[in-house]
Amino acid sequence: MLEEVIQGICNEVCWALPAHVNRENNDWEITIDLFASETAQSLSEIISLLNSELSKEIQNLVREQVYRRVLEPFYQSESPYADWERGTNNWCAVCAGSIGSAAIYLMNDNEDKLNTCLDRIVKALKWYMKGFPADGTCMEGLGYYTYGMTYFTGFAEQLFEYTHGKINLLAAKNCAEIAVFQQKCYFTGGITLSFSDGSSREKFRIGLTCYLASHFKEVEVPDLALAAGVLEDPCARWMGAYRDYSWTKKYMVEPLQVQAARKPFEILPDAQWAVFQSASGAVLAAKGGNNGEPHNHNDVGSFLYMKEGEMLLEDLGAGEYTKEYFGEGRYEILCNSSLGHNVPIVNNRFQKAGKQYTCDNFKGDGEGNILISYGKAYGDDSLDSLIRMIHFVPSSGVTRIEDRFWGNKNKLTATENLVTRYEPVINKNEILIRGRKASIRVQFEEYLEEIHFLPRIHTDHEGKEQRIWLIQWEVPVKDGYGGMVFYIK
Template identity: 45%
Template sequence: MLRELERYYEDYCESIRQEAEKLRAEEMPEPTEDLFAIYENTGNRLIYEDVYFERRKFLAVFGLKAILDGEERDIQKLEDILEGICAEECWALPAHVNRMTDENWRTYVDLFAAETAQTLAEIASLLGGRLSQETVRTVEQEVMRRVLAPFSASRPPYSHWEYGASNWCAVCGGSVGSAAMYMLKDRPEELTAILERICHALETYYLKSFAEDGACLEGLGYFTYGMTYFAGFAGQLYEFTKGRRDLFRSEKLARIAAFQAKCYFPSGRTVSFADGSADERFRVGLTCYLAMKYPEAQIPPMERAAGLDGDNCYRWMGLYRNLTWTKEYIDFLGGQGVRAEEEADAGKGNAEREAGGEENAGKKADGKEAAAGKTVLPDAQWIICRSANGAGMAAKGGHNGEPHNHNDVGSFFYINGEDFLLTDLGCGEYTREYFSEKRYEHLCCRSLGHNVPLIDGREQLAGEEYGCGRFDAQGPDSTLVSFAGAYANPELKSLTRRLDWDEAEGTLRVEDRFQVTEQLRSIRENLVTCWKPEIQGNTLRIQGPHSGCVVTIEGPEVKADCIRQDFSDHGGHHREVWLIQWEVPGTGKAGDLSARFTVRAV
């Protein structure tokens, strides 16, 4: 691991230098009024945000380059960028302000206004002796005017995020608190008041947004987002107060820090529940920092590490700490003599390969790869299973009022190697409608876009009251989920899903048992895949780019339909999605019904 981290650090520094050379002769794009108004007129966020985040890319790249190498030409370029950012009419995004109803919209503190303030304050502090006095003065004035002054003058809560149980609390609060420590050193009373508010918000509300088992219900990407700003602020506060204020003492944080690695499969793909992603990449700096504090915080496979371009918003807090925290962890490991241990392990591994053949390298004595096994998050009601042959599955209970909620109680997905074959679509394109009463018209948010049944043609309902009645994943092979309550259909008396996982073969057997009245006319199983299946009677074959699976429907022959749907992913890319549906035999009579199918890796 030490050698991998050293290579990562060297490559990261080189990527900063290369990106700076690409951008050196370019000018930042301008965030015009016409671009700002696009969201207001159409609900589209991406067009303006592409320009906004390209400007943050300039800011991050030349801030990092100036700190890394200190060349005068980088300082000069950075000064121009800082002046340009300070000249923007509004640091908040159009999606987060209302120009019609809020006369102070230009100084509203949202995620990105707060992030911008933290970035400028930190860069000005780190490079204050190299930047012109005029630029530093401009930065100080704008950070105060746009962020610190509005927050300081407000009565708590400033906005929904101050007492909000979500990533907003950590990102906005951590950014405001960090900027305040840089900018308000000569105003101790005001600084103390701000820091107390931020600490109260983070300890009381942000940490409560995590399940007691440490799971981030918003999705893995939001774990990274919020924890980066929480850890950045908490670390700065610890240094600023000389250890008197330590937010890391929470016992729950050890479980939170362990959450990230639990979401990775051996192929590097990730759990995509809620507004997550199956292709999440981890931030090395944050992960290293947590690993220094908590033994439970493991580092995922380094091939899944995010580089300079791993965050398309180019958030400074994480990108800068990819330098500082990664280097700190490298020194930490070096001080523990890890290199000698790794070299010894490498020699041992070579000897084993020579003695037992390449095919046995990296396996346990029982022939199973170390990655096989299951992870249960009982409070979140998640189970994540991995097999010895590279297949995996995850299932969830929960309820339909979770943060960044999808109506997905009782859902599961199946993965073989790199391919999500029965999928969880994860996060869709963020538009105005996506965060409105029309959210559940989006396929990725509604239960139709998840591997759960349709009851009399109806989907699950949104709201905390619609959820899982029982979730039991403590058995060696089986998980039971009872989730009739997610449908609120009086004709459906019970619905229990049993998932049997074969760890050796990567085979999943699903049995759904329904107790219904005679008034219930239709139950349709519903599976979701991103590749058009081949259907032959009760056999469904799904082939991804690298691997496939066979779904075998047990019992009498059914007519399985294949329905094409469109899905717009988080990047705004349109993708084909296929729904596989079949009718569960026996509806129209009161009593018990069942449906069984098996998913096997091929």
């Protein structure tokens, strides 16, 4: 049965995802993308593991197709084969790691050719590592961290063994910080940080975690109930699934260091992320950054708020991946637009996309205070400055947010904008948001005459439509200055 499946894969016209193929090229069937690379790695490893149990015909077919579709096109091309070879995101790790893994399995009969290929792969993966700032944050989000690091570490182990320990990719200077990034993103109730194209319910790979924990003593393991099942990946990627078995078996020799009680304040200065957690389990995460990040959302200055394992003020994370999602219409989609984040609307405008639309000052003092200056994110000449100050109380989770606006005295307007998936209710001078288990109140220092609740539809990463509520109110502005203070309790 396995041989029939392998033969079917080898008979496919193209291994690349249709969206990644340029049909105008005469040789479009031979395109090395994420999926073609993953397929080459999977088949190469499977025939190597089951060498004595698979027919020679099937083994030869796999070698022929992996060489024809992936190894030879890559080896014979000038560097870079494509943008991903010098990319600083998950594409580089997945494609280069997969090709390197397949090469070690199938090119071992030509040592010179193999070593030339591996040298090029190692150079490519140095680009991937450059994508992590010194604090180890994956700017693409937690899910892409797991994706890229699975292929990076899978190849790293093979390379270490092939070179008898001479090349150790995990010796990179910031690899220890990268290894502990995962544990900073998991919270009570299984909720996770969903910045960029992330998810608030991300599962972790137990194999990858065991491997990293065996190499870096600082690595802690989230609640094992949050580990992905072996068949949970909808794309059925072999590299991660097999290492959930092999690495857990190999490296879980001693009891894993289960994630301890979190520090109340976690500042990631290079990424400009701050994560606060109270003794009662309330969590606030805020970010600065810029609007030209990998898998970017226009979300400079935004925050999210969780309580008792529920996200009550949202970061929606990834939407459904469509042509428009990665095209010119990306920022017309709610979850990618600043309208879909907890940031103000200024002069009836949203934030703009591009690295120049940025936070120009981000400070966290380790005592629950954050200052974010992000007026540049709007690209509006009539806005001189926008500063958000956040104070989080570690004992209770009560949060004070103050926004200050400076700009043209004749043009400046500002509207606060909060996002939730639960229908809000006005209760005197506060907004009540009730989740399934928890609830919060948004309170104001001054009485607001008018608050708008605007229903919207968000299409999530699985293509399911969800009702989202935007909570909006006008900020008092006079002579080019406006200010607003509200509390989350």
